[in-house]
Amino acid sequence: MSLELKGEWDNDLKCFSPKVLGGLKMKSGIIEKVGVIKIKETPMPKIEKANDVIIKVKYVGICGSDIHIYHGQNAFAKYPLVWGHEIVGHVHEVGSEVTSVKVGDRVVVEPFIACGKCYSCKNGRRNACQELKVFGAHIDGGCSEYFKVPESNAHILPDNVSLEDAVLIEPFTIGAQACYRGQVTKDDFVFVMGGGTIGLTVAENAKILGARVILSDIVDEKLDFAKKHGAEFTINAMKENVADRIFEITGGMGANVVIDSICNKKSFEDALTFVSNAGRVVELSFNTTPSEIAPILLSKGEVSIMGSRHQTNRFPVVIDYVRDEKIVFENFITAFYPLEDMEKAFKYIEQHLDKTRKVVIKLY
Ligand SMILES: [Zn+2]
Ligand SMILES: [Zn+2]
Numbered sequence: 001m002s003l004e005l006k007g008e009w010d011n012d013l014k015c016f017s018p019k020v021l022g023g024l025k026m027k028s029g030i031i032e033k034v035g036v037i038k039i040k041e042t043p044m045p046k047i048e049k050a051n052d053v054i055i056k057v058k059y060v061g062i063c064g065s066d067i068h069i070y071h072g073q074n075a076f077a078k079y080p081l082v083w084g085h086e087i088v089g090h091v092h093e094v095g096s097e098v099t100s101v102k103v104g105d106r107v108v109v110e111p112f113i114a115c116g117k118c119y120s121c122k123n124g125r126r127n128a129c130q131e132l133k134v135f136g137a138h139i140d141g142g143c144s145e146y147f148k149v150p151e152s153n154a155h156i157l158p159d160n161v162s163l164e165d166a167v168l169i170e171p172f173t174i175g176a177q178a179c180y181r182g183q184v185t186k187d188d189f190v191f192v193m194g195g196g197t198i199g200l201t202v203a204e205n206a207k208i209l210g211a212r213v214i215l216s217d218i219v220d221e222k223l224d225f226a227k228k229h230g231a232e233f234t235i236n237a238m239k240e241n242v243a244d245r246i247f248e249i250t251g252g253m254g255a256n257v258v259i260d261s262i263c264n265k266k267s268f269e270d271a272l273t274f275v276s277n278a279g280r281v282v283e284l285s286f287n288t289t290p291s292e293i294a295p296i297l298l299s300k301g302e303v304s305i306m307g308s309r310h311q312t313n314r315f316p317v318v319i320d321y322v323r324d325e326k327i328v329f330e331n332f333i334t335a336f337y338p339l340e341d342m343e344k345a346f347k348y349i350e351q352h353l354d355k356t357r358k359v360v361i362k363l364y
Helices: 064-070 169-181 197-208 220-227 242-249 265-274 314-323 339-351
Strands: 025-033 036-043 052-062 086-094 106-109 146-150 154-156 189-193 212-217 233-236 255-260 275-283 304-307 333-338 358-362
Touching: 025 064, 025 339, 036 339, 052 106, 052 339, 064 339, 086 146, 086 169, 106 169, 154 314, 169 197, 169 255, 169 275, 169 314, 189 197, 189 265, 197 212, 197 220, 197 255, 212 220, 212 242, 220 233, 233 242, 242 265, 255 265, 265 275, 333 339, 339 358
Parallel strands: 189 212, 189 255, 212 233, 255 275, 275 304, 333 358
Antiparallel strands: 025 036, 052 086, 052 146, 052 358, 086 106, 106 154
8 A cells, every 4th residue: 555645745754744744645554354363454643632743653552452452352341443552752843832852853642532531530540430531442543644632641761861762651561560550669579470571570670670580481481581670589380380499589478479470260279379468469350250369368478459550640650760770671672573564563463472672663
């Protein structure tokens, strides 16, 4: 598909001027229905509100949740859907009242909109908004040449991070939120269950907070990678008894915070057996299968279970980590694909689930 973009080329922005683009079409990556993903022409966004920001999208990361939507495993997803919530690019055009970003700024997108009025919003927990609208799930996302967001959803990037690495900031906010919910401190042993992308972002965040991190997985390569990304101790759950190792490492206490990124029936049940008295279990799962948990596991040691979803106010935190070079992004991204090969990228992830950390679509 080729688009005819007539008009003035803006050499600074490496794109056509907004006036020329108004009313024109752009390319978007669309999950049309379950199992069908296509590149289609969609209308160019236009500035309509004074706080609108249009971003020329450079990279979009593919998340496990995008794959779930592609497979029909998210009951709340709308179809057809422009997918994508891990979005970075340059500010292309701004509304009349936008002050925090300007044309040309490099930004990362905070990927949801909250109502601001419900109980959760009023209590500083916009991520748990009753009317939560997540880009690339409930409303169209950012796998488009241009993407419009409210000003407050665009965060300026520090100069020392490449746009390639910056596409990982959103996943790192998920790890930051899990640590925040688990009240991780420097005095804690944190046990991260699962060494996938999210488990790794949890491990790095916990280490930055000064905690001692234990991470389990069943793939040795993933454990080796985790050792370079936050984990001090690793456990291969296929070869070792996880509980024995946890209690050995923690001197018989158990992990003070257990963060479940495996997210199945058994992992939630297991988490309660690894946690210390007065500890916290953080659950990231969207699994609908009930787990069997004896209440005594909570009451005996006053254990708390926290749900963790998206993030609240973690973008500034993670961006500060990036500025201070506390996050190790090295080798996190497994592959880049141009938009034209988007379907191949989704297939690649399906076929290499154990080896894929992050696959990224490059829009220009
Ligand atoms: Zn995601
Ligand atoms: Zn709300």
